[in-house]
Amino acid sequence: MKTRRVSERLPLLPAVEIALPLLAWYDESRRVLPWREDGNWYRVWVSEIMLQQTTVKAVVPYFDAFLSAFPDVRTLASAREEDVLARWAGLGYYSRARNLLKAARIICAEHEGEFPADFRSALALPGIGRYTAGAILSIAFGASFPVVDGNVSRVFARYLAFRGQWDSGSAKALWDLLNDVVNDEAVSGRVGDFNQALMELGATVCTPRAPLCPECPLGGLCQARRLSLQNSIPVKRHARPSVSVDYTVALVKNEETFLMTRTESGLFPRGLWEFPRIAGRPGNDAAARLEGEQGLRMEIDQVLGRVIHGITHHRITIHVVEAKLAHAALPDGYAWINPHSPGVGLSAYVKKVLKLFQRTHCGPPPNSPKSGDSLNRR
Structure with missing residues (x-):
């Protein structure tokens, strides 16, 4: 089992104690979602772009309509921008749709219509950052890359009872720690499921308000729950004035x-x-x-x-x-x-x-x- 201390901000993460109960819970409780049907990279990619800053509930109907209009990357790459935007209308953050179209054209022109399996090449595509690249490559290709988003950060801030302000330094430390976890034998062959399980846990159980601690597969090890701090961790940032x-x-x-x-x-x-x-x-x-x-x-x-x-x-x-x-x-x-x-x-x-x-x-x-x-x- 691999663990190491990368920062005084966060303690060690025990891979086995986290992965085994989390994966068992995911196998039993995961939601049925259209992009999980077959793990096709195109469906995973479109879903991950749509899910940026948007809830699963909002995305599902748009995903189905979008895939109906653009069922594969070559169809998308040949589409007009106005048609792509029309299918995206109402979902918000429209730069995502434009980047999706740009990336589709690059994939067809430079990667023979296949998503690049190399992390650096994936990062070079418009609209894809470290999180999205890791999500696509792990879910669609089984590559050992971690993911850290708001849901995952909240899960581990509570798991570790981290009482400070969760900032970019905290997130970087978590990226490093989870990189060890996804390369541990406890997660071998199931990195995509492990990443989805973490995101699922944060979205459905370890929610921002009123977390469902009795249903959490990590509840027995969660330090925030042990200290009754789950409702005050992570420390909330001051809202940006409207x-x-x-x-x-x-x-x-x-x-x-x-x-x-x-x-x-x-x-x-x-x-x-x-x-x-x-x-x-x-x-x-x-x-x-x-x-x-x-x-x-x-x-x-x-x-x-x-x-x-x-x-x-x-x-x-x-x-x-x-x-x-x-x-x-x-x-x-x-x-x-x-x-x-x-x-x-x-x-x-x-x-x-x-x-x-x-x-x-x-x-x-x-x-x-x-x-x-x-x-x-x-």
């Missing part, structure tokens, strides 16, 4: 279509369709600003309301006005788009605005709760 931002969007409808343009820059995802938008709240000068900034001569009919949207630490208030064009000619970049057509990629805020439009013009959708009804959320 920034409030206001925008005004104009809805111009023509039968089943709306006047829309693709986002080019700023907070919202580049390349997706959105409504004409200007910074700030609506006012008497809204029409003049829309003409000055967007080249659109409009007449504002009414204010429909507002929706709240969040991007990273930004709290965005979208003020929605209904308008009509004062002339038929459209500036470059604008088109009449049916937002409900298949394959049209929309910014997430646009879907909220469309729901507001539906409520103000047609009432709530069929079978929706009446105002004041409570909603059960999971």
Whole structure:
């Protein structure tokens, strides 16, 4: 059994005491997920990119739809960016989709359509860092690389009752310690399962709030549980203060279509369709600003309301006005788009605005709760 002290921050990790109960628990309790069906590297790769900063529950429906549209790396590599973004729309962090497409083209052009099994070559692909490379290579190819993400860090911060601030130095020490563990004979042949088990444990049992300690396969050795510190470890970082931002969007409808343009820059995802938008709240000068900034001569009919949207630490208030064009000619970049057509990629805020439009013009959708009804959320 290999163990070594790499830092005064973290003590030794006993491979056998961790791996055996963890793998037994994983064999019994692991979730059935579409990318676990056969360990195909393409499915593993797409899932790992989607799961960056996103929950399994949110990813599953997008994964199925994405694989339906792009079932293999060559199909993805030949796709247009706008089609990839359309399938990604709503999942957020759109640079992941662009990097996925770039990486697919590199894999086809430079690696004969196969994911590179060499760690350095995997790291060289767009959108792939140390964690993602280790996850793909261990799960799809059985290579002995560890993974450290937020879930894994939380598991070991509690397991070791680490009471300091968990920072990059702590994470580096854990990477080194887990590198020894995944190369130990206790994990031999099951590195991918071991890594998935750690991530699964952090996601389903050793959760950020109210961890399910009685269900934990490592509970008997967990120092935080022994000291009743599981709810205070790891030490929480101070939340980044939110920034409030206001925008005004104009809805111009023509039968089943709306006047829309693709986002080019700023907070919202580049390349997706959105409504004409200007910074700030609506006012008497809204029409003049829309003409000055967007080249659109409009007449504002009414204010429909507002929706709240969040991007990273930004709290965005979208003020929605209904308008009509004062002339038929459209500036470059604008088109009449049916937002409900298949394959049209929309910014997430646009879907909220469309729901507001539906409520103000047609009432709530069929079978929706009446105002004041409570909603059960999971």
